Amino acid sequence: MSTTDLIIVLVQAGILVNLMLVAAAYMVLAERKVAAWIQNRIGPNRVGPWGLFQSFADVIKLYLKEDVVPAAADYKFHLLAPIIAIGVSVTVFAVIPFTPPVDIGGTLYTLTMTPNMNIGVLAVLAMTSVGVYGVALAGWSSNNKYSLMGGLRSSAQMISYELSMGLAIVGVVLIAGTLNLVDFITWQSENMWLIFLQPFGFILFLITALAETNRAPFDLPEAEPELVGGYHTEYSGMKFGLLYLAEYANILASSCIMAALYLGGWDAIPFLDDAAILGFPATSIPMVIIGHVAFLSKAFALVFVFIWIRWSLPRFRYDQLMNLGWKILLPLALANVILTGLGVYFFN
Amino acid sequence: MANITSNTEAQRLTFWERIYLPEIAKGLGLTLKQMFKPKFTRQYPEERWIPEGSYRGRPVLVQEDEGERCVACGLCSRVCPALAIEVRAAETEKEKERYPEKFEINMLRCIYCGFCEEVCPEEAIVMSKDYELVFGSQEEGIFGKEKLLVPVAQLQERLEFLRQWR
Numbered sequence: 001m002s003t004t005d006l007i008i009v010l011v012q013a014g015i016l017v018n019l020m021l022v023a024a025a026y027m028v029l030a031e032r033k034v035a036a037w038i039q040n041r042i043g044p045n046r047v048g049p050w051g052l053f054q055s056f057a058d059v060i061k062l063y064l065k066e067d068v069v070p071a072a073a074d075y076k077f078h079l080l081a082p083i084i085a086i087g088v089s090v091t092v093f094a095v096i097p098f099t100p101p102v103d104i105g106g107t108l109y110t111l112t113m114t115p116n117m118n119i120g121v122l123a124v125l126a127m128t129s130v131g132v133y134g135v136a137l138a139g140w141s142s143n144n145k146y147s148l149m150g151g152l153r154s155s156a157q158m159i160s161y162e163l164s165m166g167l168a169i170v171g172v173v174l175i176a177g178t179l180n181l182v183d184f185i186t187w188q189s190e191n192m193w194l195i196f197l198q199p200f201g202f203i204l205f206l207i208t209a210l211a212e213t214n215r216a217p218f219d220l221p222e223a224e225p226e227l228v229g230g231y232h233t234e235y236s237g238m239k240f241g242l243l244y245l246a247e248y249a250n251i252l253a254s255s256c257i258m259a260a261l262y263l264g265g266w267d268a269i270p271f272l273d274d275a276a277i278l279g280f281p282a283t284s285i286p287m288v289i290i291g292h293v294a295f296l297s298k299a300f301a302l303v304f305v306f307i308w309i310r311w312s313l314p315r316f317r318y319d320q321l322m323n324l325g326w327k328i329l330l331p332l333a334l335a336n337v338i339l340t341g342l343g344v345y346f347f348n
Numbered sequence: 349m350a351n352i353t354s355n356t357e358a359q360r361l362t363f364w365e366r367i368y369l370p371e372i373a374k375g376l377g378l379t380l381k382q383m384f385k386p387k388f389t390r391q392y393p394e395e396r397w398i399p400e401g402s403y404r405g406r407p408v409l410v411q412e413d414e415g416e417r418c419v420a421c422g423l424c425s426r427v428c429p430a431l432a433i434e435v436r437a438a439e440t441e442k443e444k445e446r447y448p449e450k451f452e453i454n455m456l457r458c459i460y461c462g463f464c465e466e467v468c469p470e471e472a473i474v475m476s477k478d479y480e481l482v483f484g485s486q487e488e489g490i491f492g493k494e495k496l497l498v499p500v501a502q503l504q505e506r507l508e509f510l511r512q513w514r
Contacts, residue, residue, distance in 0.1 A: 037383040042391075203369070312379040313372065 013094075013113040020093050024248040025055040031248075031307050038311045062241035070143060070234050077141035082235070082242035085134030089249035092127045095120040096256045097182050100266045100291040103283035110182065111292070120181040121173060124257055125166055128212055131250065132158040135214070135221060135231050138243065142234035150230030153318065154221035157211055160325035161218075165208035167333035171201040171340040172261050181257075185265030192271050193264040201336050202262045204329060206305075209254040211325070214247065216310035220318055255302035256295075263298045266291030401509035404462045404475040407453060410507075411497040417472035420448040424464035424473050432457035433464060451496060455481055456489040465510070474506050 029044065029051060036043030044051035069078055094113040101108040110116070117123065132155050139151015172194045173179060176187045188194055195202045211218040222230030232243045259265060268290055269277060280287045316324070364370050390397065399405065410417045420437035438449035464473050476498060483489045500507075 034383070037387075038379045040382060040385055040387055042387050042389040308376060308379065312375050 008109070009113065009115065012111060016093060016098070016111070016113055017090055020090065020249060020252065021245060022055075023252055024245050025059060027248040027252060027303060027307075028058065028244070029055050030303070031310075034304065034307045035311050038308075059241065062238050065237040067237035067239060068234075072143040073234060074141040074143070077137055078234075079239070081134050081138035081141060082239045082246070083134075084137065085131065085246035086242045086249070088127050088131040088134060089246045089253060092124055092250070092253040093256070095123050095181055096253070096260060097185065097265070098256075098292060098295055099288045100185075101182070101283055102285060102288040103281075108283065116180065116182055118180045121169055121179045121184075121261070124253075125162070125169070128158075128165075128250075129162060131212075134243075134246065138235070139221075139231040142231070144234050146228045147231050147233045150221040150227050150233070154214060154231060157214070157218065157220060157321060157325070160322060161208045161211035161329070164204060164325065164329040164333040165212060167330070167337050168201045168204040168208060169261065170337050171198050174337070174340050174344050181260050181265075185260055185267065188264040189267035193262065193267070195262040195264075196270070198262065198336075198340070200332075201340070202258070204333055204336065205258060205262070207329065209258065210306065210309065211321075213250040213254055213306075215251065215306055217313040217316050218321060219310075219315060220321060251303060251306050252299065255299045255306065258302050259295060259298035263302075265298075266295045268294040399477045399479070401505035402513075403477055403479075404460050406455070406476050406478040406481060406491075407458065407460075407462075407464055407473055407496075408476045408478070408498040408503070409451060409493065409496045410472050410474060410503055411499050414442065416447065416451075416493070416497055417470050418448050418451065419444050419446045419470055419472070420451075421446075421469065423467045423469065427463045427467045429461060429463065430457040430459045432459075448493070451493045452490055453496060454490045455483070456486060471507065471510065474503055474510065476503065476506065 032054075033043040033051070044054045047053040047057045069075055095117050097110045097112040099111040101110050114120075135154040135158075136151045139147040139149070139154070142148070172184070175194060175197055176184050178184060178187065184194075210216075214221050221227075222232065227233070232240055235243060264270060278287070278290065280290075358366075418435075420435050422435050422437070425433040425435045432454045434450065434452045434454075435448050436450040437446050439445060440447045460475070462475050465475050468474075
């Protein structure tokens with residue numbers, strides 16, 4: 001890789017990381033707005049038009065808050081936990097290609113941090129596994145029984161649901177025959193969106209993604225009525241802000257990955273050749289803009305689904321959660337892999 | 349009681365109810381419908397609620413052209429269950445002969461029961477529509493005559509309500 005390429009990638013990474021964090025901050029506002037609408041309320045509307053500056057006000061408030069660390073807490077690990085959490089959720093964005101390749105002076109560029117990474121899906125699975133460290137460490141180092149319970153629950157939950165998540169992804173990997181997200185999307189725009197071939201796998205992935213990101217109905221690690229605030233009970237100021245932001249960044253990352261794996265990524269029209277219909281060359285700038293908008297609208301539609309589910313369904317009990325994970329989702333995911341494998345074997 | 353093992357709720361569910369997903373979809377549909385319904389929120393500082401005449405807000409003294417109606421009989425002070433009212437009477441040249449030299453209601457104690465209004469023989473103390481009571485210290489919470497006296501014109505609705513229903 002030449003120096004120019006490196007600089008381009010670094011600049012893109014800088015832009016993307018900041019955009020993702022701002023988007024995550026805005027998802028907090030979106031969450032509050034959707035919650036309000038579902039409950040027949042209006043939601044935040046005091047800071048700026050429609051409350052649009054609420055997120056900035058919140059972040060400034062968090063920066064100005066005193067950073068309280070309990071006397072019994074392990075200071076270093078207490079500090080490390082939010083850093084791991086936010087680091088991991090930003091790293092997941094590294095593999096996501098946000099635009100189709102664009103032809104600039106004979107070279108193909110994509111808006112992503114790691115152009116054409118050939119182990120994209122594996123990297124996603126690896127990083128979500130590391131994500132559990134942030135939560136478990138936050139719970140452990142706080143030296144508080146509620147935090148510890150939250151951290152432990154979260155570890156157990158993430159490890160249980162990761163299996164089903166991995167197996168759900170195996171289904172699409174078998175069909176598309178690649179681990180590269182760019183190839184995934186290219187395959188889908190040439191053939192068809194994988195949600196039509198793997199509707200069942202999509203539902204499995206959606207459920208496990210809810211559990212992986214600690215979202216309702218699987219938000220046991222921070223179950224307010226029983227655990228106060230769960231693993232972030234003892235956090236305040238911007239450390240709490242980072243944990244909170246990481247949670248929303250994770251949701252956005254899962255939505256982007258689902259959009260890329262199942263909903264055709266930047267492919268705007270299913271089953272058909274976009275470039276031919278819209279009349280632009282495949283790697284021209286208008287196509288890239290259309291593709292980018294398509295990708296983001298799919299991702300944010302999924303974010304809305306996440307929020308929508310949170311405000312519709314009650315929380316699972318802990319034993320129900322484990323039963324669902326091990327006795328139901330895992331066998332179903334295995335069956336999905338076997339059926340997909342047979343399908344690929346006979347129809348290819 | 350022995351554990352019930354037959355005809356439990358889990359057994360009464362149909363197959364489609366037991367696999368959850370259709371029921372979850374139903375629930376999601378319900379919440380989605382709610383999102384587009386009209387909202388009930390009142391934008392408080394901009395849109396204020398104006399109560400009916402029957403509302404029991406802050407008790408006030410009725411002020412007429414020649415001064416307050418109150419004759420300082422002290423009944424309100426006597427009936428007040430929270431001991432919030434303090435009256436000190438003095439003599440006056442007017443026809444009614446007596447007036448309250450000092451009339452204080454401790455709004456930290458007042459429970460808005462309306463007994464003072466009910467017991468008043470002169471209709472001199474009535475409940476107003478004022479529900480926005482803010483003060484910065486305990487001393488400010490004791491309302492003297494200057495805060496309590498309200499022109500009779502502003503209290504017409506309450507007085508009519510009292511005449512109709514009491």
